[in-house]
Amino acid sequence: MWHEWHLTSYLVDGNGRAHCGKRIFVEPGDEVFGKMTQVDKETNTWEVTSIRTKTGETSKYTGILGADK
Numbered sequence: 001m002w003h004e005w006h007l008t009s010y011l012v013d014g015n016g017r018a019h020c021g022k023r024i025f026v027e028p029g030d031e032v033f034g035k036m037t038q039v040d041k042e043t044n045t046w047e048v049t050s051i052r053t054k055t056g057e058t059s060k061y062t063g064i065l066g067a068d069k
Contacts, residue, residue: 007032009048009059014066021061024052 005028009021026032031053039047043064050059 007050007052007059009050009061011046011048011061011063013063019061019063021048021059024050024057024059026052030054
């Protein structure tokens with residue numbers, strides 16, 4: 001995988017640990033799209049989505065973040 005480009009979704013928790021979704025191969029010049037959406041306010045659950053628009057390939061990670069301070 002050296003000398004290649006990749007796209008992945010990730011969410012960093014309150015302890016500084018990164019949780020990652022699937023890795024997607026991308027090429028120079030590819031358009032990509034990313035978003036982060038709170039899917040459940042009560043549990044503070046978030047979904048991070050990254051898409052390679054050329055192919056529709058998706059990397060996704062869903063996780064719960066700690067309480068706001």
